[in-house]
Amino acid sequence: MYESTTISLSGNTTELSTNFFPILIVAEDSEIALLNLQTYNSFPNINESNNRLRIIINKNKITTENSSSRHIDGVISEVANIDKSTDIFHKIKHLHEPNNHDPSLLITQGPNSDEEMLDIEIESGCYELSQINDYIKNEIKKTNRDIVFSILPNINTFRSYVYCSEAVDFTIDNSLRHVLGFDKTKLEPQILHESQRTVNINIINSIKVLCSIAQGSFNGNKPSHSVYEFYPTALHGSKLVEAPNNLIYYPLITNEINNITITLVDQDQRPLKHLGEKTTVVLHIKRYGS
Structure with a gap:
């Protein structure tokens, strides 16, 4: 059983997933936080929904x-x-x-x-x-x-x-x-x-990092798996690195982990897509209060 561990996921999409075999067992009072996120700010504002x-x-x-x-x-x-x-x-x-x-x-x-x-x-x-x-x-x-x-x-x-x-x-x-x-x-x-309304050239107002084993956050009045939220300030096309100064930990859904999936979504919970650049997410799991 792990009392503290880090987990790194990488891929070329905005949905990252990994399976654990044997199952990763952590303490029952464990919680999780985002250590850092690295990708590129290349989220298209023109896609199949508006092109x-x-x-x-x-x-x-x-x-x-x-x-x-x-x-x-x-x-x-x-x-x-x-x-x-x-x-x-x-x-x-x-x-x-x-x-x-x-x-x-x-x-x-x-x-x-x-x-x-x-x-x-x-x-x-x-x-x-x-x-x-x-x-x-x-x-x-x-x-x-x-x-x-x-x-x-x-x-x-x-x-x-x-x-x-x-x-x-x-x-x-x-x-x-x-x-x-x-x-x-x-x-x-x-x-x-x-036009009747202002131009909507920048369709992303915020990016949320969803973690499938996290709980305790809300999107409006609905439970959410979000562990971090930010606005991408990096220039479009450049490296995007998010490393929270103050880590916020969320309770785990289970202490017996067989899969973790990370998904990047926008402010309306719509899955984001970028142009295929490498994305890396690092998570930290520890016991509550430790």
């Missing part, structure tokens, strides 16, 4: 790129508080550039005979607002369609503006609207639309 954009193309519309460009410049010049040279949403350090592989694009016939649907899926990664804008523009160019598209920040309200020479459908599942702050709606073409 889709649909543009509805009117096949009967006749336009030219120059006239469309002049139109958007005229609309933007009439909107106060927009500085096209400034992007206040640079909260996420550049980590991801659109690559040169075949774009994840699908142009299909729309419900009406005069409409086509252009579906764009942004590859999972860490993006600034301006990089989302660039990614979509690059994908549109690959279609050889005459479509003008732009995302701009409102530097006073932290909302976003979206302009497209074609209609934009924000009613689809896993829509980019969640990031841009728009309601579930369709945007009319050739109008500069302002």
